[in-house]
Amino acid sequence: MKKLVPDPPLTAAQRGRNPEHDLANQQIRQKLSLQPADASLIQSLKKTISTPVSRDSLFSVRGGINAEEALLHVSLLLKSAEEVSDEITERGSGIERGLIWSLVHSVEMARAVVDALLDGSRHRP
Incomplete structure (x- = not known):
């Protein structure tokens, strides 16, 4: 069946844009633009501070760890x-399998970024 009336244009909310994410990305870009071009970002990072893993957690991130060790x-x-996640994906079915695969892909990309930062800081003269 052919539609006689076209769909209305998508609003910003329907396009999946999240204003909070856009603001966070803008803030990150601004901070990165303030870095000197020849400075190593990893060396400019301060050491960790003691931070609880989650609210009411018995565990916390130890303070005083340098950025490279924390990224490792x-x-x-x-x-x-x-x-x-790979192991769970094999046991999932239907939509669960797709969601888990999406999680695996996101984790792989995050790890690739962390590893690229570490490798890039090691290869600087």
């Missing part, structure tokens, strides 16, 4: 999440 740990955590 993040990479290991993301690798573990990839492996667990």
